[in-house]
Amino acid sequence: MGLGVVIGAGATIVALLVRWLPPKASEERYGIDRVFWFVTAVSIAIFAFVRAVILSSVPKFRVRPDDDSDGPPIHGHTGIEIVWTAVPAVLVTAISVISGVVLVQNDRAGTGHMNVNVTARQFEWSFTYPGQGNLTSAQLYLPRGRSVELHLTALDVIHSFWVPEFGQKQDALPGQETKLVITPTKVGTYPVICTELCGLGHALMRTTAIVMTPPDFDKWLRQQKQALKAPPGQAGKTVFANNGCASCHALKAAAATGTVGPDLDKLPAYAKQAGKPLEAFVKESIVDPNAYVQPGFPKSVMPPFSTLPKDQLDALVKFLITSSKGGK
Numbered sequence: 001m002g003l004g005v006v007i008g009a010g011a012t013i014v015a016l017l018v019r020w021l022p023p024k025a026s027e028e029r030y031g032i033d034r035v036f037w038f039v040t041a042v043s044i045a046i047f048a049f050v051r052a053v054i055l056s057s058v059p060k061f062r063v064r065p066d067d068d069s070d071g072p073p074i075h076g077h078t079g080i081e082i083v084w085t086a087v088p089a090v091l092v093t094a095i096s097v098i099s100g101v102v103l104v105q106n107d108r109a110g111t112g113h114m115n116v117n118v119t120a121r122q123f124e125w126s127f128t129y130p131g132q133g134n135l136t137s138a139q140l141y142l143p144r145g146r147s148v149e150l151h152l153t154a155l156d157v158i159h160s161f162w163v164p165e166f167g168q169k170q171d172a173l174p175g176q177e178t179k180l181v182i183t184p185t186k187v188g189t190y191p192v193i194c195t196e197l198c199g200l201g202h203a204l205m206r207t208t209a210i211v212m213t214p215p216d217f218d219k220w221l222r223q224q225k226q227a228l229k230a231p232p233g234q235a236g237k238t239v240f241a242n243n244g245c246a247s248c249h250a251l252k253a254a255a256a257t258g259t260v261g262p263d264l265d266k267l268p269a270y271a272k273q274a275g276k277p278l279e280a281f282v283k284e285s286i287v288d289p290n291a292y293v294q295p296g297f298p299k300s301v302m303p304p305f306s307t308l309p310k311d312q313l314d315a316l317v318k319f320l321i322t323s324s325k326g327g328k
């Protein structure tokens with residue numbers, strides 16, 4: 001009894017002192033946390049009850065050293081059976097009702113919300129801003145205090161979008177669009193994590209969500225749109241930077257030094273090796289990277305950038321061609 005009180009007090013202190021969940025950074029997170037703590041409380045109550053019954057049964061019903069007899073036959077107990085069916089039924093119903101209410105509340109984007117298209121593929125995220133000249137980015141930029149409706153799809157297998165600080169998860173499915181509403185409340189940089197086992201690179205399928213003040217966000221949008229309006233060769237440099245190409249590739253013109261993928265300053269030589277005209281080769285390598293993989297580099301590592309809007313794809317191709325030739 002005394003020991004039980006000590007263990008209980010210790011567990012309570014640990015429960016109260018440890019910050020179990022990441023800080024809240026969206027309005028939707030509050031509802032998700034409510035559901036989380038409700039389910040946790042129910043689980044703790046059931047766990048504690050079952051433990052208590054087991055621990056008190058062990059000394060009470062244990063076999064005495066000289067007792068070789070069988071236990072008494074038991075024919076069940078209607079009363080207890082009704083209780084252990086009814087109580088879980090009520091709890092499970094309560095959990096689904098509370099979750100359903102929160103999901104419906106969280107799904108309301110309200111008027112004046114922004115749309116962002118999210119494309120998931122092995123093993124990258126890509127974000128497109130349809131209201132903003134189809135600006136593309138490998139990071140999710142969001143303004144604080146404005147609802148954003150994410151429209152998610154996947155190009156290959158099922159992925160799942162999750163920013164712990166925002167709370168709710170949503171699957172990204174091939175050939176189908178799912179939605180997720182986020183209303184960021186706090187400026188900061190948060191991890192975007194894939195939470196659906198999607199292949200070998202699943203654990204590395206991460207990017208960042210960057211929440212900015214509305215003026216900073218507008219400034220970022222203006223700069224991006226301006227950069228994309230530049231002549232194709234220059235606009236392509238912005239597309240190159242926005243889509244994270246530099247994390248895997250080297251290219252002098254972009255001061256990129258990645259070594260995971262082929263050195264893009266050598267594109268003309270690679271095209272010759274592949275036996276394809278340079279422009280067609282570069283374009284194909286972006287939208288369908290596995291069509292030709294340069295010997296010495298692993299297959300299926302580069303994700304297809306097939307959702308890149310045409311003008312940005314053309315700008316990127318132009319930039320790559322001119323800068324790789326310029327590097328010669």
Ligand code: CUA
Pocket residue numbers: 120121122123158159160194195196197198199201202203205
């Ligand atoms: Cu994508 Cu796991």
